[in-house]
Structure formats: structure tokens, C-alpha cells
Amino acid sequence: MIHDTTYSRPLTDADARAALAQPGARALAGGTDALPLVKEGIDHPQQFVDLRYLPGSDAITVLPDGGLRVGAAVRLSDLATHTDVRERFLALAESCESVGTPALRNMGTLGGNLGQRIRCWYFRRGVECFKNGGDSCAAVEGENQYHAIFSDGTCQAVHPSDPAVALAALEAEVVLEGTDGTARRVPVASFYAGAASNPHAETVLASGERIVAVELPAASAGGTQQYRKLMQRGAWDFALVSLAAIKRADGDIRLVLGGVAAGPMRVNPSIEEDVASGALDEESVMALAERAMYDATPMTHNGYKVQQAASLLRDAMFTLSRA
Numbered sequence: 001m002i003h004d005t006t007y008s009r010p011l012t013d014a015d016a017r018a019a020l021a022q023p024g025a026r027a028l029a030g031g032t033d034a035l036p037l038v039k040e041g042i043d044h045p046q047q048f049v050d051l052r053y054l055p056g057s058d059a060i061t062v063l064p065d066g067g068l069r070v071g072a073a074v075r076l077s078d079l080a081t082h083t084d085v086r087e088r089f090l091a092l093a094e095s096c097e098s099v100g101t102p103a104l105r106n107m108g109t110l111g112g113n114l115g116q117r118i119r120c121w122y123f124r125r126g127v128e129c130f131k132n133g134g135d136s137c138a139a140v141e142g143e144n145q146y147h148a149i150f151s152d153g154t155c156q157a158v159h160p161s162d163p164a165v166a167l168a169a170l171e172a173e174v175v176l177e178g179t180d181g182t183a184r185r186v187p188v189a190s191f192y193a194g195a196a197s198n199p200h201a202e203t204v205l206a207s208g209e210r211i212v213a214v215e216l217p218a219a220s221a222g223g224t225q226q227y228r229k230l231m232q233r234g235a236w237d238f239a240l241v242s243l244a245a246i247k248r249a250d251g252d253i254r255l256v257l258g259g260v261a262a263g264p265m266r267v268n269p270s271i272e273e274d275v276a277s278g279a280l281d282e283e284s285v286m287a288l289a290e291r292a293m294y295d296a297t298p299m300t301h302n303g304y305k306v307q308q309a310a311s312l313l314r315d316a317m318f319t320l321s322r323a
């Protein structure tokens with residue numbers, strides 16, 4: 001229950017910084033994850049700071065060098081349908097389109113999507129796991145169907161963001177601002193660094209630090225792009241395994257998997273180089289996909305993810321090596 005949590009709606013960056021510097025302050029956007037976390041008894045913020053009314057926070061802007069800046073409060077539905085995003089950064093548009101339901105995409109923002117917590121059922125149900133004050137991950141000996149096949153620490157949950165996978169492949173950066181006004185930029189690929197070993201959070205956000213925007217480089221625009229997502233059911237669902245696959249305009253390949261590790265996981269660059277080298281036959285594609293999954297360490301119930309990831313990779317490699 002949200003009993004004594006207060007709500008503020010800053011209209012300037014200075015007011016947002018001051019509000020987020022207060023003890024127990026929590027950033028709020030669409031509230032589609034922040035509010036359930038309170039309801040589930042996992043989070044107990046003293047104040048929600050609604051960041052959706054800050055200047056520029058809901059803007060999608062083409063940068064002078066051809067890159068794209070997406071404000072943290074841009075809604076996922078707007079990204080999925082935006083003409084320039086669809087034409088130049090299709091993988092991002094497709095990843096946003098694949099998120100949940102239309103209602104969720106209309107409420108959910110890009111910043112909130114990147115900042116959402118893990119969906120692990122042990123964590124969400126208050127089991128005393130590594131992320132809930134315990135020492136170990138309950139999934140290791142338990143129900144681990146939806147967990148990681150590439151382990152990187154104690155917690156075996158995977159981050160649920162679809163857009164993060166596409167943004168990592170597009171080499172986007174998250175623009176952050178701390179409560180003292182210090183700005184920094186973190187590649188999306190590093191935004192979840194240490195997630196499996198951090199008992200309190202999945203991102204590198206410092207206390208009170210907020211996502212201001214996400215910037216996509218011009219070099220990632222165009223080429224051939226796709227985001228593919230395998231789900232347990234066809235309607236709305238989180239990814240079991242997903243893949244952002246991109247052949248950039250300069251011919252380089254980027255392959256980033258979702259649903260397999262604590263954050264988006266880039267395939268070994270040497271494999272990307274082999275795909276970029278030219279039209280691959282089926283045998284080569286099979287061998288490369290197998291090589292990409294060589295270090296996977298599935299648990300008792302999620303070995304199927306190795307097959308799913310290899311299958312997505314085979315399809316994408318075949319297509320991209322001919323694009």
C-alpha cells in the first residue's frame with residue numbers, strides 16, 4: 001500500500017535534482033513498474049518524483065550530426081510509431097512495439113523501461129533471495145525456466161527490457177544527471193554492468209541520479225535492422241530470448257541477445273566479423289551460431305534457451321550476410 005509516500009512534479013531540472021536528493025526519493029515516469037513494486041512490498045519510497053514534465057523530457061530530436069536524442073519520458077508507443085525512428089532505427093521501433101500491451105506502451109516511457117526492475121518470481125514475491133536481503137539466488141536450485149544461461153554473478157535473473165537490447169546493438173548511450181548537476185554518459189551496453197552482483201539494483205545509476213535522455217549515433221542509422229523476440233505466448237509477454245541484429249551502413253554487424261544474461265549480451269565480435277565477411281551458407285551459419293552459444297551454462301530448466309538463441313542467430317546471420 002502507498003500510505004505515506006508523497007508525490008512531486010518538478011518543472012525545472014534544478015527542482016528535479018533537489019527533489020531526487022531527498023532521502024527515500026524515487027524517480028517516477030509512467031508508474032507501470034514503480035507502483036507495482038510498492039504494492040508488492042518490495043520498494044518503500046518516501047517520495048515519488050515525477051520526471052515527465054521536465055523541459056525536453058518527451059522530445060525526440062534529430063541531432064546536428066544525424067544522431068537521435070530521445071528524452072527519458074518519451075512513451076514507448078511514440079517511439080514505435082515515430083517516422084524517423086522507424087526509417088533509421090528500425091530495431092528500436094520494433095523493440096518498443098514488442099513491449100507488453102498497447103496500454104502499457106502508452107504509459108511506459110523509455111527511461112522507465114530501462115530502469116525497471118527484474119521480473120524474477122522469487123524477487124517479486126518477496127522470497128529472501130540475493131536481491132531481497134539473502135545470500136543466494138533461489139532460482140539456482142528452484143524454478144529457473146526464465147533465468148540466465150550466461151551467468152555473471154550471484155543473481156540469475158535476466159533484465160526484461162526489450163528496448164535495451166536494441167539500444168545496445170545500436171550503440172546508444174544513456175545520458176545521466178546526478179543530484180549535484182554532474183552529467184555523464186554510459187553506453188547502454190554497460191548500463192547493467194554488475195547487475196547480477198548488486199543486491200540493490202540492476203543499473204549503474206547512483207543514488208538520486210536520473211536518466212535525462214538516450215542518444216543514438218548517426219553511424220547506427222539505416223542499414224538492415226531487426227528485433228526478434230520469442231515469447232511463451234503470442235499476446236503480450238516478456239522475452240524468453242530476443243535478438244537485435246543489425247548490418248550497419250558501413251557493413252559492420254551487431255548481434256545482441258536479450259533474455260539470456262543479466263543485461264543485453266553482445267555476441268563475440270569475431271563472430272560478427274565472420275557474418276560481415278559475405279554470403280554464408282547454411283553450414284557456416286550453423287557453426288557460427290553454435291560457436292556463439294559455446295559458453296552458455298544453462299540451469300536445470302532453461303536449456304531450451306540455448307536452442308532458441310541459436311535459432312534466432314541462425315536466421316539473422318543468414319539474412320544479414322546476404323543484405
Ligand SMILES: Cc1cc2nc3c(=O)[nH]c(=O)nc-3n(C[C@H](O)[C@H](O)[C@H](O)COP(=O)(O)OP(=O)(O)OC[C@H]3O[C@@H](n4cnc5c(N)ncnc54)[C@H](O)[C@@H]3O)c2cc1C
Pocket residue numbers: 026027028029030031032033034035051072073098099100101104107108109110111112113114115116117160161162163205209210211212236237238239
Ligand atoms: C503486464 C506487463 C507486461 C510487460 N511486458 C514487457 C515487455 O514485453 N517488454 C519490456 O521491455 N517491458 C515489459 N514490461 C515492463 C514495462 O515496459 C515497464 O514497466 C515500463 O516500460 C516502465 O516504464 P514507466 O515509464 O512506467 O516507468 P516507471 O514504472 O515509472 O519506472 C520504472 C523504474 O524506472 C525508474 N525511472 C523511471 N524514470 C526514470 C528516469 N528518468 N531516471 C531514472 N530512473 C527512472 C523508476 O524509479 C522505477 O524504478 C511489462 C510490464 C507489465 C506490467
